[in-house]
Amino acid sequence: MEYLAIVFSPAALLTIFIGTFAGVAIGGMPGLTATMAVGLLVPFTYTMDPTMGLMLLGGIYAGAMYGGSIPAILLNTPGTPAAVATAIEGYPMSRAGRAPLALKTSVTASFVGGTFSVLILLLFAPFLARQALAFGPAETFLLALMGLAGIISIADENSSLIKALIAGVLGMIIALVGTDDMSGSLRYTMGMVDLIDGIDFMPALIGLFSMIQMLELAGQRGHEIDTSALHKAQKREKLPKGIGRFMGLGAGTGTLIGILPGEGATIAAFISYNVAKRISKTRELFGKGNPEGIAAAEAGNNGCVGGSLVPTITLGIPGNSVAAALMGAFIIQGMIPGPDLFTEYADRTYPFILSLFVANGVFLAIGLFFAPYLARIALVPPAIMVPVVAAFAVLGSYALNNSVFDIYLMIAFALGGLVLKKLGYSLEALILGLILGPIAEGGFAQGMVIGRGSPWIFFESNIAKVMWLIILALLIPPLYSYWKHVHRAGKAAG
Amino acid sequence: MFKASVFAGVALALGLSAAPALAGDYPNQAITIIVPSKAGGSTDRTARLFTDLAEKNYEGFEFVIQNIPGSGGQKGFEAIARAEADGYTIGLNFTPQLVAHIVSGRAQYTLDSFHVMGNVAQDPGIVVVPADSPIKTMADLAAASGLTVAVNGIGSDDFLAAKQFEEAAGVTFNLLPTKGSTEQKAAILGGHVDAAFMNLSQMIKQHKAGDARIIAMLTDARDEHLPDMPTALEQGYDVQMRATRGFVAPAGIPDEIQSQLDSMLAEIMASDAFKANAAKGNIFLLPMSGPDYLAYLTDLQAQTQAVYDQAPW
Numbered sequence: 169m170e171y172l173a174i175v176f177s178p179a180a181l182l183t184i185f186i187g188t189f190a191g192v193a194i195g196g197m198p199g200l201t202a203t204m205a206v207g208l209l210v211p212f213t214y215t216m217d218p219t220m221g222l223m224l225l226g227g228i229y230a231g232a233m234y235g236g237s238i239p240a241i242l243l244n245t246p247g248t249p250a251a252v253a254t255a256i257e258g259y260p261m262s263r264a265g266r267a268p269l270a271l272k273t274s275v276t277a278s279f280v281g282g283t284f285s286v287l288i289l290l291l292f293a294p295f296l297a298r299q300a301l302a303f304g305p306a307e308t309f310l311l312a313l314m315g316l317a318g319i320i321s322i323a324d325e326n327s328s329l330i331k332a333l334i335a336g337v338l339g340m341i342i343a344l345v346g347t348d349d350m351s352g353s354l355r356y357t358m359g360m361v362d363l364i365d366g367i368d369f370m371p372a373l374i375g376l377f378s379m380i381q382m383l384e385l386a387g388q389r390g391h392e393i394d395t396s397a398l399h400k401a402q403k404r405e406k407l408p409k410g411i412g413r414f415m416g417l418g419a420g421t422g423t424l425i426g427i428l429p430g431e432g433a434t435i436a437a438f439i440s441y442n443v444a445k446r447i448s449k450t451r452e453l454f455g456k457g458n459p460e461g462i463a464a465a466e467a468g469n470n471g472c473v474g475g476s477l478v479p480t481i482t483l484g485i486p487g488n489s490v491a492a493a494l495m496g497a498f499i500i501q502g503m504i505p506g507p508d509l510f511t512e513y514a515d516r517t518y519p520f521i522l523s524l525f526v527a528n529g530v531f532l533a534i535g536l537f538f539a540p541y542l543a544r545i546a547l548v549p550p551a552i553m554v555p556v557v558a559a560f561a562v563l564g565s566y567a568l569n570n571s572v573f574d575i576y577l578m579i580a581f582a583l584g585g586l587v588l589k590k591l592g593y594s595l596e597a598l599i600l601g602l603i604l605g606p607i608a609e610g611g612f613a614q615g616m617v618i619g620r621g622s623p624w625i626f627f628e629s630n631i632a633k634v635m636w637l638i639i640l641a642l643l644i645p646p647l648y649s650y651w652k653h654v655h656r657a658g659k660a661a662g
Numbered sequence: 663m664f665k666a667s668v669f670a671g672v673a674l675a676l677g678l679s680a681a682p683a684l685a686g687d688y689p690n691q692a693i694t695i696i697v698p699s700k701a702g703g704s705t706d707r708t709a710r711l712f713t714d715l716a717e718k719n720y721e722g723f724e725f726v727i728q729n730i731p732g733s734g735g736q737k738g739f740e741a742i743a744r745a746e747a748d749g750y751t752i753g754l755n756f757t758p759q760l761v762a763h764i765v766s767g768r769a770q771y772t773l774d775s776f777h778v779m780g781n782v783a784q785d786p787g788i789v790v791v792p793a794d795s796p797i798k799t800m801a802d803l804a805a806a807s808g809l810t811v812a813v814n815g816i817g818s819d820d821f822l823a824a825k826q827f828e829e830a831a832g833v834t835f836n837l838l839p840t841k842g843s844t845e846q847k848a849a850i851l852g853g854h855v856d857a858a859f860m861n862l863s864q865m866i867k868q869h870k871a872g873d874a875r876i877i878a879m880l881t882d883a884r885d886e887h888l889p890d891m892p893t894a895l896e897q898g899y900d901v902q903m904r905a906t907r908g909f910v911a912p913a914g915i916p917d918e919i920q921s922q923l924d925s926m927l928a929e930i931m932a933s934d935a936f937k938a939n940a941a942k943g944n945i946f947l948l949p950m951s952g953p954d955y956l957a958y959l960t961d962l963q964a965q966t967q968a969v970y971d972q973a974p975w
Contacts (some may be wrong), residue, residue, distance in 0.1 A: 209702050484847060493702055620810075
C-alpha cells in the first residue's frame with residue numbers, strides 16, 4: 169500500500185508522465201531509440217532521487233517501445249527494429265487512409281502487452297528468472313532460428329521467396345564483419361578500427377527504412393495518399409472483432425521471450441507476427457494491411473519491457489540493451505541487482521515496478537487522444553517531411569555511438585538498399601538477418617563448445633525439443649503452400 | 663563559466679586564437695573526459711565519481727564526459743592518444759585491454775602516447791563455479807579434466823588469467839569465450855559451464871546470496887570485501903589478475919597544467935567523500951600515483967606479451 173502511495177504522489181506521477189511522454193516522442197522519431205535515450209539519461213539520474221530516477225527511465229523505456237510503432241505505421245520508417253513487423257501491416261493501412269485504426273490498434277496492443285508483462289514481473293519475477301536460467305546458448309540459437317523463420321513469412325503468398333531468402337542471407341553476411349568472438353580474430357575489417365565491433369544494426373535500420381522511404385518520397389511526383397477516407401467515416405472505425413486473441417498471443421510471447429537473453433523485442437515481434445499469420449482467418453490480408461498483424465507484433469514487443477526486467481533485477485542479467493542501460497542506473501544508486509532489491513531496497517524497487525503500470529496507462533491515453541492528430545503526419549508535404557526525417561536519420565546514426573562512421577554506414581545502406589528494393593529484394597528480411605545472424609552464430613558457436621563439438625546439444629533439452637517443433641510448425645505450412653503455388657504455376661505454363 | 667565562453671566566442675569571432683592556453687588562465691573551457699565504454703558501466707561510473715567532486719571542490723573546473731564505447735576500449739584509447747595535448751582532453755583507461763591491444767599489434771598507440779595520471783579503481787579477478795558444483799577449491803579445478811570454462815572474450819583479463827592457470831596447473835580447459843560478464847553470469851547461474859574466470863564486483867552479490875560459489879581470489883593478498891576467501895596463491899597456484907581503471911592524458915601537455923590535473927586527482931582520491939561514494943557505487947578503490955601506475959602498466963604489458971607469444975589470438 170505504501171508503495172502505491174509513493175507512485176501516486178504528485179511528483180512521481182509527473183515524473184512518470186514526463187518520462188513516458190518523452191519516451192513516446194523519442195521512439196516516434198525515426199533514428200532515436202530507447203537504448204539511446206536511457207543510455208543518455210542514466211548519468212542524469214545520478215543526482216536525482218533514486219526512485220524518481222528509475223521511474224523516469226522506466227517511463228522512457230515503456231513509452232519508446234510503443235512510440236516506435238507510430239512512424240512505422242505512418243511513414244514506413246520503424247523507429248526501432250522491433251517495429252519492422254508493425255510497418256509491414258501498418259503502412260499499407262495508412263496508405264489506404266486507415267491510419268487512425270492502425271494507430272488505435274497499435275496503442276491498445278502495446279498497452280495490453282506492456283501491462284501483462286509488468287504484471288508478470290510484479291508477481292513471478294524471482295521464480296521465472298530461475299526457470300529462464302535453464303535457457304542456454306543452444307536454446308538461444310534455436311530462438312534466433314525461430315525469429316529467422318519470419319523471413320519465410322515475409323515472403324510467402326507471393327513468389328519472391330528466393331529473393332527474401334537471399335536478402336536474409338545477405339544480412340547475415342554483412343553481420344559477419346567484425347571480431348569473431350570465438351577466436352578473437354578480425355573478419356573483413358580491412359584494418360578499420362570502426363569495424364572491429366562489426367556493423368551496428370541501427371544505422372542499417374535507419375538507412376534501409378527511414379532514408380529509403382524519404383528518397384522514394386522525394387522522387388514521387390504527386391503525394392498519393394487517400395486523404396478523403398481520413399476525414400470521413402473511418403476516423404471512428406472500431407477495433408475489429410476477435411483482435412484480442414492476437415493481443416493476448418503477442419503479450420504472452422513477448423513476455424516469455426523478453427525474459428530470455430538476447431535482443432528480445434525484435435524476435436518477439438516477429439515470432440508473434442508470424443504465429444498470428446498462421447492462425448489468422450484472414451491470412452490473405454497479411455502484408456496488405458491487417459490490424460491483426462499489428463496487434464500481435466506490438467503486444468509482442470511491448471511484452472518484452474516487463475519481461476526483460478525479470479532477469480535484470482533479480483539476477484543482474486539484463487534481457488536486452490535497454491535493460492542493460494537501466495541496470496547501470498540501478499547500480500549508480502547502489503542498488504546491485506539481486507535479492508537485496510526486494511528486501512533492503514523494496515521501497516524503491518516495488519514503486520518502480522508499479523510505476524510501469526502507470527507508464528503504460530499514460531501512453532495509452534496519449535496514443536488514443538493523439539491518434540487522429542498523429543494520423544495527419546502522413547499528410548505533411550514531402551518538401552517538409554523529407555529534410556526533417558533525413559536530418560533525424562543523420563543525427564540518430566551519429567548519436568548512438570558518437571560515431572561519424574555510422575553516418576556513412578547509414579548512407580551506404582540507404583543507397584545499396586534502394587537498389588535491392590527496386591530489384592524486389594525484401595529489406596525486412598535483410599534487417600532480420602543482420603540482427604539475428606550474430607545471435608544465431610553466437611548461440612551456435614557457444615553451443616558447439618559446450619557440447620564439445622557435438623551438435624546433439626541442440627536437441628538434448630526438453631526446451632530445445634519443443635522449440636524444434638515450433639520451428640517446424642512455422643516453416644512447413646508456408647513452404648508447402650509455396651510448393652503448391654509453384655507446382656500449379658508450372659502446370660499452367662506446361 | 664558563462665563569461666569565459668562568451669569571451670572565447672568573441673575571441674573566435676575576432677579571428678583571434680584562444681589557444682595556446684596559458685597556465686595562468688587554465689581552465690577557460692570545459693575539460694572533456696573520454697570514457698572508452700558505455701554510460702552507466704563501471705568505467706563510466708568511476709569517471710563520474712571524480713567529476714562529481716572535482717566540479718564541487720575546484721573553482722572554474724567543468725567536465726564533459728564523452729563515451730566512446732566498443733572494440734574493447736580501443737576506439738576510446740586511440741581518441742585519447744590522438745587528442746590535442748592542451749589539457750582540455752583527458753580520459754580513462756582500463757587494463758588489461760589497454761596493453762592487450764598493443765601486444766596484439768592492433769593499437770596505433772603505445773604506452774608512450776600517454777601521460778599516466780594515476781590509477782583509481784580495481785576489480786580483482788576471481789574463479790567462480792555454479793552453487794551446486796563439486797568443485798570447491800583450486801586443487802579440485804586442477805584435478806578435474808576437460809572442464810568447460812567461460813571467459814569474457816579472447817584477450818580479456820579473464821582469458822589471460824585462465825591461460826595462466828592452465829600453465830600453472832598443467833591442464834587444458836574447454837574455453838568458452840562470451841560476449842561479456844552478462845553471458846558469463848547466465849552460464850554460471852544456469853549451470854551451463856563448469857567454472858568461469860570473472861571479476862569480483864560482477865559476482866559478489868550472487869556469491870553472498872548463495873547462487874554461485876567463488877573458489878579463489880586472483881590477487882596477491884586477500885581482499886577486504888571477501889576476507890574469508892583464500893587467494894589462488896595461498897592454494898598453491900600463482901595466478902594473479904585484476905582489472906584496473908585509471909586516468910591518462912595525451913602525452914605532451916604543458917607541465918604546469920599536467921601537474922595541476924595530477925594533484926587534483928590525487929587530492930580527490932584521498933578525500934573521504936570520494937571513498938564513501940565509491941563504496942556506495944560498488945567500486946573497489948586502488949589509488950596509485952602516476953609513476954607507480956606507469957610501472958604497473960609496463961610490467962603488465964610484458965606479462966601479456968609472454969602469454970600472447972605462447973598462444974596468440
